[in-house]
Amino acid sequence: MALIDPADLTFNGEEARSMSDAVIETIFENPAVTDLMTVYDGIVAKKQIPFLGILSKITKADAGCGQGQTAKNIPMTEKFWEPEAVKIWLTMCGSEVDDSFWVFAQNTGVDRDNVTGTDIARFVVDRMSSAAQEDLLRIIWFNDTAHDNVSGSGVIKNGVSLADYTIIDGLWKQIFAIVATTAARKTAIAKNALSTYALQMALGTSDALDTFRKMIEASDPRLNAAPNKFFIATRSLVENYAAYLESQGNSTSFERIENGYVMLRYRGIPVFGFDFWDRTIQADMQNGTKYDLPHRAVLTVKENLAVGYDAANAVGDFRVWYSEDTELNNFKGKYRVDAKVLQDYMIQVAY
Numbered sequence: 001m002a003l004i005d006p007a008d009l010t011f012n013g014e015e016a017r018s019m020s021d022a023v024i025e026t027i028f029e030n031p032a033v034t035d036l037m038t039v040y041d042g043i044v045a046k047k048q049i050p051f052l053g054i055l056s057k058i059t060k061a062d063a064g065c066g067q068g069q070t071a072k073n074i075p076m077t078e079k080f081w082e083p084e085a086v087k088i089w090l091t092m093c094g095s096e097v098d099d100s101f102w103v104f105a106q107n108t109g110v111d112r113d114n115v116t117g118t119d120i121a122r123f124v125v126d127r128m129s130s131a132a133q134e135d136l137l138r139i140i141w142f143n144d145t146a147h148d149n150v151s152g153s154g155v156i157k158n159g160v161s162l163a164d165y166t167i168i169d170g171l172w173k174q175i176f177a178i179v180a181t182t183a184a185r186k187t188a189i190a191k192n193a194l195s196t197y198a199l200q201m202a203l204g205t206s207d208a209l210d211t212f213r214k215m216i217e218a219s220d221p222r223l224n225a226a227p228n229k230f231f232i233a234t235r236s237l238v239e240n241y242a243a244y245l246e247s248q249g250n251s252t253s254f255e256r257i258e259n260g261y262v263m264l265r266y267r268g269i270p271v272f273g274f275d276f277w278d279r280t281i282q283a284d285m286q287n288g289t290k291y292d293l294p295h296r297a298v299l300t301v302k303e304n305l306a307v308g309y310d311a312a313n314a315v316g317d318f319r320v321w322y323s324e325d326t327e328l329n330n331f332k333g334k335y336r337v338d339a340k341v342l343q344d345y346m347i348q349v350a351y
Contacts, residue, residue: 038304042310048078049080049081050078053075055074079340083168086167090128091328092329134276135164138164144169145167145168171305181344184218185347187218189351191295194290200294209244212297220348223301226301228301229269230299234277234281236294237296281296300348305342308340309337314334315333
């Protein structure tokens with residue numbers, strides 16, 4: 001498959017001659033990983049993350065001289081970074097664009113097939129950069145090494161490549177495991193269990209409000225007390241919450257619409273609407289009749305959502321070169337990545 005396929009367009013001589021003559025489809029805006037997560041650099045291999053616990057109930061009545069020792073230990077647990085190597089590598093032959101307006105952006109003569117340094121290469125790198133950031137979010141949040149398609153009793157839509165969803169065990173996989181161990185970490189959203197798209201998406205007037213309230217009430221006291229806690233929620237929940245506020249005569253609209261999310265507040269706590277979740281679930285996590293948990297929310301702090309790289313600046317850093325031997329233009333990037341929910345008690349979820 002050609003990277004730039006002239007068959008997608010009708011070439012009519014000189015009707016379009018440059019990028020300025022084209023309408024470039026707007027990319028989806030996504031938040032930077034650093035907006036809502038903490039980045040750890042230099043994660044190149046499996047690496048221990050130790051957690052040192054707390055002491056309690058060590059003060060006792062004085063039993064007299066030489067008596068009353070208390071046997072206690074400071075509990076310690078661990079998790080591990082397990083980064084996986086990922087690669088982005090696209091190639092194109094310069095002649096792919098011969099029958100399109102791109103021909104006017106090519107080099108000439110012996111360098112005709114070499115598109116490095118041209119508008120063609122710059123356009124490809126720009127598109128790759130946005131795609132790489134979206135891929136990264138998909139890997140961090142939705143990957144699960146055990147994912148399967150619906151036909152194999154999984155949740156990934158039939159026909160969607162599992163290679164896009166099985167690189168690491170991402171944050172949702174870890175969240176589900178936390179809930180399996182501690183059911184109190186989850187607030188159920190009843191509409192998720194319904195049997196059709198329409199029924200699932202028909203949220204009640206106060207569904208989002210009720211969800212956020214229950215999450216706060218059920219959260220661990222240490223999370224509840226954190227001054228920097230925030231919600232991340234599907235756009236479906238945030239829109240439902242905004243509609244509720246409007247129905248109550250609250251004129252407060254979205255406080256911010258940038259970087260791929262919108263923000264409201266609940267009890268002063270930021271609520272970020274992350275429509276990347278909605279897009280991913282609705283496109284790839286469905287069985288043709290219903291979505292897999294289309295309404296989701298997380299209450300946590302930035303320090304508790306961690307992403308590790310071997311080199312953080314490698315994400316979106318592409319090497320571009322032309323090979324005389326193959327007469328192909330190459331666009332390549334590489335890095336290692338993993339994601340972790342660090343402290344189980346510092347997260348409260350709804351789905």
